[in-house]
Amino acid sequence: MDRYMRRLESIETFLEIKSSLMEQYDHQIPTLVIPAGTCGQASGANALIRAAKKELLQKKLTRKIRLRVTGCHGFCAMEPSVLVEPQRTFYPKVTPDDIATIIEAVAHGKTVNRLLFIDLETGQRIEIQDDIPFFKKQTRTIMSRNEKVDPIRIHDYIRNGGYEALAKVLSCQNPQSILEEVKASGLRGRGGAGFSTGQKWQLFASQRNGNDKYIICNADEGDPGAYMDRSILEGNPHGIIEGMTIGAYATGATEGIIYVRTEYPLAIKHLNAAIKQARGLGLLGDNILGTKFSFDINIVKGAGAFVCGEETALIQSIEGHMGEPRQRPPFPIVKGLYGRPTMINNVETWANIPLIINMGGRTFVQIGTEGSSGTKIFSLVGKIKNTGLVEVPMGITIKEVVQGIGGGPSGKVKIKAVQTGGPSGGCIPASRFDLTIDYESLKNVGSIMGSGGMIVMDDNTCMVDVAKYFMNFLKDESCGKCFPCRKGTQRMHEILDDISRGRGSSESLELLEELAMAVKDTAMCGLGQTASNPVLSTLRYFRDEYIEHIEKKHCPAGVCKDLITYFISDRCIGCMLCIKACPEGAITGTKKQQHVIDTSKCIKCGTCKDVCKSEAVQTI
Amino acid sequence: MEEVEKEKISTIINKYKKDRTYLLAIFQDVQREYRYLPKEAIHFICNELNIPESKGFEVATFYKSLSLTPRGKHTVHVCLGTACHLRGGPNILDTFERELKIKKGETTGDGMFTLESVNCLGACALAPLVRVGDKDFGKTTPGIVQNIIQEFKTGE
Numbered sequence: 001m002d003r004y005m006r007r008l009e010s011i012e013t014f015l016e017i018k019s020s021l022m023e024q025y026d027h028q029i030p031t032l033v034i035p036a037g038t039c040g041q042a043s044g045a046n047a048l049i050r051a052a053k054k055e056l057l058q059k060k061l062t063r064k065i066r067l068r069v070t071g072c073h074g075f076c077a078m079e080p081s082v083l084v085e086p087q088r089t090f091y092p093k094v095t096p097d098d099i100a101t102i103i104e105a106v107a108h109g110k111t112v113n114r115l116l117f118i119d120l121e122t123g124q125r126i127e128i129q130d131d132i133p134f135f136k137k138q139t140r141t142i143m144s145r146n147e148k149v150d151p152i153r154i155h156d157y158i159r160n161g162g163y164e165a166l167a168k169v170l171s172c173q174n175p176q177s178i179l180e181e182v183k184a185s186g187l188r189g190r191g192g193a194g195f196s197t198g199q200k201w202q203l204f205a206s207q208r209n210g211n212d213k214y215i216i217c218n219a220d221e222g223d224p225g226a227y228m229d230r231s232i233l234e235g236n237p238h239g240i241i242e243g244m245t246i247g248a249y250a251t252g253a254t255e256g257i258i259y260v261r262t263e264y265p266l267a268i269k270h271l272n273a274a275i276k277q278a279r280g281l282g283l284l285g286d287n288i289l290g291t292k293f294s295f296d297i298n299i300v301k302g303a304g305a306f307v308c309g310e311e312t313a314l315i316q317s318i319e320g321h322m323g324e325p326r327q328r329p330p331f332p333i334v335k336g337l338y339g340r341p342t343m344i345n346n347v348e349t350w351a352n353i354p355l356i357i358n359m360g361g362r363t364f365v366q367i368g369t370e371g372s373s374g375t376k377i378f379s380l381v382g383k384i385k386n387t388g389l390v391e392v393p394m395g396i397t398i399k400e401v402v403q404g405i406g407g408g409p410s411g412k413v414k415i416k417a418v419q420t421g422g423p424s425g426g427c428i429p430a431s432r433f434d435l436t437i438d439y440e441s442l443k444n445v446g447s448i449m450g451s452g453g454m455i456v457m458d459d460n461t462c463m464v465d466v467a468k469y470f471m472n473f474l475k476d477e478s479c480g481k482c483f484p485c486r487k488g489t490q491r492m493h494e495i496l497d498d499i500s501r502g503r504g505s506s507e508s509l510e511l512l513e514e515l516a517m518a519v520k521d522t523a524m525c526g527l528g529q530t531a532s533n534p535v536l537s538t539l540r541y542f543r544d545e546y547i548e549h550i551e552k553k554h555c556p557a558g559v560c561k562d563l564i565t566y567f568i569s570d571r572c573i574g575c576m577l578c579i580k581a582c583p584e585g586a587i588t589g590t591k592k593q594q595h596v597i598d599t600s601k602c603i604k605c606g607t608c609k610d611v612c613k614s615e616a617v618q619t620i
Numbered sequence: 621m622e623e624v625e626k627e628k629i630s631t632i633i634n635k636y637k638k639d640r641t642y643l644l645a646i647f648q649d650v651q652r653e654y655r656y657l658p659k660e661a662i663h664f665i666c667n668e669l670n671i672p673e674s675k676g677f678e679v680a681t682f683y684k685s686l687s688l689t690p691r692g693k694h695t696v697h698v699c700l701g702t703a704c705h706l707r708g709g710p711n712i713l714d715t716f717e718r719e720l721k722i723k724k725g726e727t728t729g730d731g732m733f734t735l736e737s738v739n740c741l742g743a744c745a746l747a748p749l750v751r752v753g754d755k756d757f758g759k760t761t762p763g764i765v766q767n768i769i770q771e772f773k774t775g776e
Contacts, residue, residue: 039743042756076745224701227742262648262685263741265754303644304684306739320643321675322682381703381744388745419702455702469705473739479682581763583718605718606711607762 010290033083037072051096071235074389090129146235154277165357178250184361186373191346194439207341219260222306223422226453228377229347233267237274243353256297306477325525368394372438382456399433421450424530426537462559463542468496470534485528488519504550558619572616578608692734701740709748
């Protein structure tokens with residue numbers, strides 16, 4: 001393999017290596033693909049990989065069956081899973097004991113029927129991954145790459161067309177033409193605000209303030225409930241490196257920085273490995289692929305501050321200060337990191353760049369809608385059956401995502417709303433699910449696209465509690481620099497807390513709305529200006545829930561602890577499980593007799609409800 | 621501060637070429653070494669980097685992942701991201717507080733556990749999630765909190 005490890009001194013050698021890697025790869029050899037991103041590992045992928053390796057060794061099959069460990073494929077609810085190429089057979093929730101059976105079948109060109117995915121709607125078993133409704137209804141231009149590459153093997157990426165876009169732009173030697181492609185693609189920033197990427201690049205390319213120019217990948221994915229960036233960083237780090245290198249070539253940037261959350265250790269590990277490999281092969285560093293173009297990327301780790309996702313705060317943090325935002329203008333693109341022109345793009349935006357160069361901006365713009373082109377990855381989480389990462393073309397309706405791909409509610413109660421855009425976004429009620437997903441229509445209903453979190457809520461979710469949750473988050477994460485945000489989020493949280501405890505009054509809602517508008521109008525940075533959205537959107541669509549908390553001192557969803565009482569209904573079969581589980585000894589009863597909760601002792605921890613198998617523990 | 625410790629920290633500072641823009645990275649490395657950021661270390665680092673101590677403490681207290689008090693052997697991170705919140709994360713945190721007899725942000729008397737909440741660990745399919753050290757526990761319930769604690773108590 002020696003010649004594959006050598007530095008690539010020219011574009012021609014790169015293309016030769018690529019062709020030879022492609023030729024050598026026999027697609028007919030069966031391959032077990034096991035996703036092992038953070039969530040895959042947490043659901044047991046590592047044990048599965050160990051079992052597979054052991055089995056392949058013992059049965060002397062290492063030359064006949066390949067094993068590929070990859071990042072997340074997106075169907076998180078079914079992990080740990082196994083995908084078998086080339087047929088693309090999908091096995092969900094595989095245990096280490098099953099793996100021997102699967103390997104045995106693969107060796108004989110067969111499938112294991114009993115382990116296949118079952119479509120709950122039809123009761124049918126589905127063999128091929130792409131036929132499963134969850135996958136079938138997606139357009140997986142970015143996510144599909146995660147399946148094909150082992151993130152820590154650069155040759156996997158090259159064999160699948162990786163760095164081809166970079167080679168292409170380097171051989172054209174025309175940075176302006178790249179800018180034109182990106183502009184033609186209509187790509188808009190995937191970090192939330194949706195600014196035109198092409199315009200941003202053009203503006204940055206024209207900056208002439210000194211010799212140093214920086215580009216930054218904003219991987220401080222702080223929105224709770226959004227994890228698509230983590231999955232790209234873990235599963236395909238070379239895609240980001242390639243995107244950034246193309247961006248640098250197009251705009252004349254001299255240095256790149258990836259600012260990544262410290263909460264993502266696996267992403268940091270894979271990025272470090274990928275950067276080292278890219279440097280080793282001469283795809284990063286001085287004289288890339290033997291050309292005159294030099295560019296390098298470094299990683300800066302965040303330290304747990306949500307506000308650092310805001311671009312001026314992010315720059316402060318990279319410079320070693322506390323992450324406080326500052327007034328704009330000057331915009332970072334004119335005066336950013338160390339006072340030099342700096343362009344910041346989100347992970348998913350960078351990941352789209354190689355695709356745009358490969359397919360051409362004019363083809364890319366065909367995907368999605370007129371104002372919002374391309375695909376968007378959403379993390380579909382919360383009270384939904386098929387939790388996972390879904391990549392859909394812009395313009396799809398919320399209903400198609402929630403029902404068609406997500407498979408509907410996870411429990412028995414119906415879905416009430418989805419929340420998009422994280423703490424800066426809002427809640428969209430089920431009555432508006434025919435809404436198409438694009439930047440403008442989400443804004444019109446009081447939410448935002450945001451980074452792509454889509455949190456599903458059902459009738460057991462209390463909207464006052466949701467608003468209180470986000471406000472608690474924001475008051476903790478407010479950096480404290482400007483008064484409206486620092487005090488406004490605190491006060492809004494206090495009012496919401498009062499309402500959730502049955503202490504709200506008739507003036508509470510009026511005051512809350514007034515405060516929300518004041519913070520929106522006067523806060524300094526994006527975090528503060530959007531902090532009111534969770535409150536305003538829940539007030540807009542779920543006002544009756546607020547009123548019920550205030551007037552009837554009742555939480556209809558049974559969430560707000562101070563307003564609910566636990567009791568055991570006549571469904572109780574007297575199994576005594578809850579009696580043993582109750583940490584306060586508040587439940588009494590004998591075998592086969594209905595148990596009773598002593599409400600004076602009950603701390604409303606919910607443990608009894610959790611252990612009860614007959615759904616006898618209820619709340620009023 | 622002892623000479624040995626100074627030497628250890630100097631090695632870290634030198635790794636970043638005594639550049640003050642790496643203050644945060646230096647703090648992170650020191651914290652990894654000691655499991656917290658000793659005040660003496662901040663004095664020493666600020667002195668070496670020739671920056672006011674107020675600057676050092678400003679950064680040390682701004683970021684959540686830095687701690688000025690000694691941390692337990694294991695840090696329990698209870699995820700309170702939106703998905704975890706909806707699926708009962710707060711109850712998991714309450715249960716840990718009750719079982720470990722400490723509040724969020726505190727460390728047990730025997731120095732075994734520090735309890736923290738975290739805004740999102742990005743494994744929402746497994747909500748509610750708990751991370752202890754580098755091990756993740758998905759779909760946790762109040763009932764299995766005791767088992768998680770035992771695993772780390774006896775696992776040593």
